[in-house]
Amino acid sequence: MSEWTDIIDEVIDHVTLLKELGERTVEIDPAVMRSLSTVPRAPIPAQPAAAPPSAPRAAAAPAFTFEKPPAEVPPIATAPSLSPEARRQALADIAARADACSACPLREKRTKNVPGQGNPDSPDVMFIGEAPGYDEDQQGIAFIGAAGQLLTKMIAAMGYTRDEVFIANICKCRPPGNRTPFPEEMQKCLPFLREQIAVIKPKVIVLLGGTAIKGLLDTQAGVTRLQGQWTSYEGIPVMPTFHPSYLLRFPPAKRDAWHALKRVLAHLGRPVPETSK
Numbered sequence: 023m024s025e026w027t028d029i030i031d032e033v034i035d036h037v038t039l040l041k042e043l044g045e046r047t048v049e050i051d052p053a054v055m056r057s058l059s060t061v062p063r064a065p066i067p068a069q070p071a072a073a074p075p076s077a078p079r080a081a082a083a084p085a086f087t088f089e090k091p092p093a094e095v096p097p098i099a100t101a102p103s104l105s106p107e108a109r110r111q112a113l114a115d116i117a118a119r120a121d122a123c124s125a126c127p128l129r130e131k132r133t134k135n136v137p138g139q140g141n142p143d144s145p146d147v148m149f150i151g152e153a154p155g156y157d158e159d160q161q162g163i164a165f166i167g168a169a170g171q172l173l174t175k176m177i178a179a180m181g182y183t184r185d186e187v188f189i190a191n192i193c194k195c196r197p198p199g200n201r202t203p204f205p206e207e208m209q210k211c212l213p214f215l216r217e218q219i220a221v222i223k224p225k226v227i228v229l230l231g232g233t234a235i236k237g238l239l240d241t242q243a244g245v246t247r248l249q250g251q252w253t254s255y256e257g258i259p260v261m262p263t264f265h266p267s268y269l270l271r272f273p274p275a276k277r278d279a280w281h282a283l284k285r286v287l288a289h290l291g292r293p294v295p296e297t298s299k
Contacts, residue, residue: 104221109142112221116214120194125210128195128203134162138190138218146290147180148188148224149173150215151265152233153203159196164189169266173230176266179298180283188222190215192237208237219256226286227258231265250282252289261286 104112117137123129136154149165157167165173177184193203193211203211215238219227229235232245238255239262241248248262263282264275284294 106143109221113137113142113218116217116221120211120214123194123210123214126195126207128193128197128207128211131198132195133159135194136162136164136191136196137194137214138164138188140184140188141186142188142222144223144225145187146225146292147177147182147228147286148190148219148222148226149177149228149230150234150238151189151191151230153191153193153200154196155200156196164191165266168270172266172270176279176283179280179295180287181292181295181298188218188224190218192234202233203237208233212237219258224258225290227255227260228283228286229260229262231268234265235262249278250285252285259289 117135120137121135132154136158140148151165151169151173154164155167155169157170158164164170173189174184177187192208192215194214195211197203197207227238229238235245235248236242239253239260245262245264245268249264251262253260253262261282263279269276269279287294
């Protein structure tokens with residue numbers, strides 16, 4: 023059921039984005055429509071007898087709420103608790119434990135563990151994606167394939183280099199065929215990422231794509247709903263936006279992703295580089 027939920031969420035997100043961009047029609051392959059019409063439908067269960075009226079119940083709390091704007095979010099620490107060398111050693115220890123982890127089946131078919139890399143000393147931005155792809159799995163480095171090349175350009179457009187930020191993923195091992203990680207796989211790997219965040223202490227986290235959003239924020243809200251809107255994780259301002267692989271497939275969304283990144287620069291008090299305006 024979770025896999026179907028993810029697929030439906032992505033379809034809704036994509037159609038919503040098309041609507042926001044002014045599209046009013048969508049072409050669908052007739053063969054796809056015919057195949058959907060042949061899917062057996064489960065019988066509708068009998069409706070239970072109406073229950074007697076009862077006292078009104080308080081509304082349930084929403085599964086996800088937006089946090090305060092970044093200016094009002096308290097910092098997670100008043101000063102770094104580790105020296106630069108101690109941070110590097112702590113991240114190396116986390117990477118070693120992630121490499122040895124066999125808590126989920128992803129380790130069985132992966133080539134290399136991909137813990138993430140970059141500036142560990144409270145960088146301005148930490149980018150978090152979904153999981154390694156083929157190129158990342160071969161080299162053990164996050165975001166170096168086609169999507170990684172676009173992310174590098176996005177980072178440069180913000181006025182940074184890859185070495186000045188930190189780049190990681192929800193999952194440290196590549197899912198077979200680059201499929202979306204299953205929820206149970208994400209849950210097994212998330213403790214490593216949470217430890218990394220606590221050590222690195224980034225000033226802002228940028229979540230790339232729906233899987234990263236759902237994983238770190240523990241929400242079922244899709245990327246289109248949250249894209250470009252501030253929230254927070256453990257007191258750290260968080261900016262969700264589209265994954266670079268989605269931007270490669272749907273270039274018009276680059277405009278919205280760039281707007282989100284400009285909001286990050288504004289929060290950090292950095293101007294938009296002249297070459298990016």
